[in-house]
Each structure stands twice: as C-alpha cells, then as structure tokens.
Amino acid sequence: VGRQRGAGLGGGHDEREQTLNQMLVEMDGFESNEGVILIAATNRPDVLDPALLRPGRFDRQVVVSTPDLRGRERILQVHTRRTPLAKDVDIAVIAKGTPGFSGADLENLVNEAALQAAKLNKDRLNMSDFEYAKDKVLMGKERRSLVLSDEEKKITAYHEAGHALTAKLLPGSDPVHKVSIIPRGRALGVTMQLPEEDRHGYSRNYLRNNLVILLGGRVAEEIIFTDITTGAGNDIERVTKMARKMVCEWGMSEKIGPQTVGETQQEVFLGREWTQNSAVSAEMARLVDSEIKGLVDEARERCRTLLTENIDALHAIASALLERETISGDEIDILMRGEKLPPFQTDDANDEFKLEPADGPENTEAAQSPDSAAAPAESEKDDAQTEQEAPEAQGETPAEPEKPANGSFPGRWDSFSAPSDRKDDK
Numbered sequence: 022v023g024r025q026r027g028a029g030l031g032g033g034h035d036e037r038e039q040t041l042n043q044m045l046v047e048m049d050g051f052e053s054n055e056g057v058i059l060i061a062a063t064n065r066p067d068v069l070d071p072a073l074l075r076p077g078r079f080d081r082q083v084v085v086s087t088p089d090l091r092g093r094e095r096i097l098q099v100h101t102r103r104t105p106l107a108k109d110v111d112i113a114v115i116a117k118g119t120p121g122f123s124g125a126d127l128e129n130l131v132n133e134a135a136l137q138a139a140k141l142n143k144d145r146l147n148m149s150d151f152e153y154a155k156d157k158v159l160m161g162k163e164r165r166s167l168v169l170s171d172e173e174k175k176i177t178a179y180h181e182a183g184h185a186l187t188a189k190l191l192p193g194s195d196p197v198h199k200v201s202i203i204p205r206g207r208a209l210g211v212t213m214q215l216p217e218e219d220r221h222g223y224s225r226n227y228l229r230n231n232l233v234i235l236l237g238g239r240v241a242e243e244i245i246f247t248d249i250t251t252g253a254g255n256d257i258e259r260v261t262k263m264a265r266k267m268v269c270e271w272g273m274s275e276k277i278g279p280q281t282v283g284e285t286q287q288e289v290f291l292g293r294e295w296t297q298n299s300a301v302s303a304e305m306a307r308l309v310d311s312e313i314k315g316l317v318d319e320a321r322e323r324c325r326t327l328l329t330e331n332i333d334a335l336h337a338i339a340s341a342l343l344e345r346e347t348i349s350g351d352e353i354d355i356l357m358r359g360e361k362l363p364p365f366q367t368d369d370a371n372d373e374f375k376l377e378p379a380d381g382p383e384n385t386e387a388a389q390s391p392d393s394a395a396a397p398a399e400s401e402k403d404d405a406q407t408e409q410e411a412p413e414a415q416g417e418t419p420a421e422p423e424k425p426a427n428g429s430f431p432g433r434w435d436s437f438s439a440p441s442d443r444k445d446d447k
C-alpha cells in the first residue's frame with residue numbers, strides 16, 4: 022500500500038493509491054486518533070512513497086538486519102525450545118558457526134536437524150545432526166545418485182582444490198569451512214567459506230582476493246589439464262559481476278574514481294524514475310570495460326602465481342578430495358604443511374547407522390559409507406573449538422576397518438546412494 026504514488030504503468034486513481042491517500046490524511050489529520058498505533062513493515066524501503074517518510078508520519082523506524090551472534094543464539098533458543106536436545110548440543114557453538122543466517126534460515130536449520138535425527142530414529146538431536154543440517158542449508162542436499170566418471174571427479178577435485186588453496190593462502194579471506202566433491206544441487210563440487218564473524222562491509226583488498234579465489238577453480242584446471250571445462254561458468258559470472266560492481270558502484274577503480282556509473286536497474290512496476298536512465302558516454306563505457314578487464318586479469322595472474330608456487334599443496338588437496346570426497350579447513354592446513362591426513366574417523370556415525378535397515382549384499386558397504394559423511398561433521402566440530410581435539414578423537418575410535426574401502430570409489434558411491442535415496446522417497 023505504501024508504494025510510491027504515480028509510478029508504474031497504472032493510472033493514478035486506483036484503489037491502492039486512494040487507500041494510501043486516506044491513510045496519510047488520517048495520520049496527520051487535524052483530529053487526533055488517540056489510542057491508534059500504526060505499524061507497518063516493508064522489505065522495499067526504496068520504493069516507499071516519500072509522504073510516508075516525512076516527519077510526523079512514522080516516528081520510529083526500526084531496521085531489522087540479519088541477526089548477529091547474540092541474536093542468532095537467542096533465535097536458536099526460541100526454535101529449539103520444544104526440540105529435545107542431547108547433551109552435546111551447544112547452541113552458542115551453532116550460533117557462532119552460522120554467520121549471515123537469517124532468522125528463517127536458523128529455523129530451517131533446526132527443522133533439518135530434527136528431520137535428520139528422526140530419519141535415524143533418534144529421540145534427541147545431536148550436534149552431528151546440526152552439522153548435517155548446516156551443510157544442507159549452506160550447500161544444498163547431496164546428490165549421491167549422480168555418478169561422475171573418474172575423469173570428471175578428477176577435474177572437480179582440482180577445481181575445488183584451486184578455490185580452497187587460494188582461499189587458504191590469501192590473508193584476510195574467510196576461513197575455508199569445507200571442500201567437497203559430492204554433487205549438490207546443480208554443482209559438482211563445493212568449496213564453502215564461512216566468515217569468522219559477522220561482516221558488515223568489505224574492503225577493496227578483500228574483494229580483490231575474492232576475485233582470485235573465485236578464479237581459483239578455473240586456473241587450477243588450466244594448470245593441471247590441457248583443456249578447460251564448463252564447470253567454471255558460475256564462478257566466471259560471479260567474478261564479472263563483482264568486478265563490475267567494484268568499478269561502477271563502489272568506486273574502487275583508480276581511473277574512474279568514486280562515482281556511480283550507470284543506473285542500477287529497477288523494475289518498472291515497483292520502481293520509480295524508470296524513464297530517467299542516466300546516459301553513459303561511449304568513452305566511459307569503454308573505460309568501465311577496460312577497468313573490469315584489468316581487475317579480472319590481475320586476479321587471474323595472481324591466482325596463477327599462487328597456484329604454481331604451491332602446486333604440491335594443490336596436488337595434495339586434490340588427491341585427498343578424490344580419496345575422501347569431503348575435507349575440512351583444518352585438514353587442508355595439515356595437507357599444506359606437507360603432512361599426511363589421519364585415517365578416516367568413525368564416530369557417532371556408527372550408532373546412527375546401526376539403525377539403518379541392513380539388507381543383503383549392501384550390508385558391508387553401507388556400514389562403511391557413513392564414515393565419509395561423518396568424518397567432516399566430526400572434524401568440523403573441532404574447528405569450532407580447538408584443533409587439538411582431532412587426534413584425541415581418533416584415539417578413541419581407531420578406524421582400521423574403513424581404510425581398505427577408501428580406494429573403491431564406485432562401490433562407495435552406489436552403496437551410499439541406495440539407502441539414503443530410499444528414505445527420501447518416503
């Protein structure tokens with residue numbers, strides 16, 4: 022109702038505008054409407070009618086942004102009020118690990134965790150359920166049924182290793198949360214970075230580094246393989262968008278300086294001033310293009326240097342990915358120091374999967390498969406706390422039986438997709 026009057030394609034006398042007129046009249050009319058409090062909410066403050074924003078209309082304006090650490094903790098407390106939690110669940114740790122989540126995301130997280138616990142026939146939610154849910158909310162659901170060829174897997178592994186390694190090497194970048202070559206949604210692999218704290222603004226250096234990280238996948242492909250793939254399409258799109266924003270919106274180009282170039286596009290029906298697109302001279306357009314290209318080229322060059330100088334780490338991360346499918350940021354640190362990763366960890370995943378219907382020949386392999394899913398959840402819990410916990414956890418549960426299975430990828434993929442898919446059908 023509060024949308025700007027007279028804009029868009031409709032006439033000026035539709036009902037909505039009449040309603041707004043009447044409301045404005047009532048709000049500052051001569052008679053006082055005592056006892057009436059008017060509250061309104063919008064997620065498009067940019068298209069509000071200016072009359073609504075004048076003094077005396079809405080006296081208080083409360084901006085609701087995504088919750089900060091404390092906010093997330095409180096929101097989680099609300100949503101877990103009627104959820105039975107196990108003792109190992111620490112709401113504060115979950116809140117710390119979910120920067121940028123909105124209230125709805127957090128609610129979704131709790132829901133997904135509860136669903137996961139229910140799937141495993143548990144009567145309480147463990148921390149591992151929350152970790153699972155977090156990955157699902159952040160990265161999308163795993164598509165275990167999609168079988169990749171060995172070649173595709175290898176390319177994906179190097180691609181993601183390129184992202185992860187550059188993210189690790191560039192100072193000030195968001196820490197790498199997890200790298201995975203399990204297909205999720207439309208992606209064949211995922212490298213997930215999670216900021217340590219809530220971020221409210223970005224520096225030019227941070228953004229320049231981010232361009233390098235985004236290009237990391239493609240550049241790794243270029244270095245390792247003779248040919249390149251379509252897998253970097255989304256990365257390239259994001260690089261271009263970010264570089265354009267840096268130049269045109271954020272004034273981060275030396276040659277153009279702090280000025281907005283071009284209008285940001287607005288939808289006609291919502292918007293305003295749709296006839297007033299500011300003109301950009303051909304010269305400026307050329308300059309913008311060359312500045313964008315300059316940013317991207319520079320990032321690509323830096324990326325190539327970084328990856329060639331650390332080619333050993335790139336190989337190590339890629340082969341660890343091929344072996345385990347998912348590795349955590351801490352495990353990448355180990356690999357970058359040139360050390361070997363500890364063997365797969367079994368853990369609470371074991372009792373989870375005892376409840377699985379074990380049928381026939383799949384039995385043995387189904388028992389192994391959860392480890393690949395549980396290992397990251399376990400190690401991921403570590404990075405929320407301290408690094409020292411990793412060796413301890415292995416000490417508790419030596420994982421000898423799983424080791425031989427590592428090499429047999431096809432079996433693991435098939436066996437894993439079978440039980441979980443069956444459950445989804447219900």
Ligand code: ZN
Nearest residue numbers: 180238253256
């Ligand atoms: Zn990529």
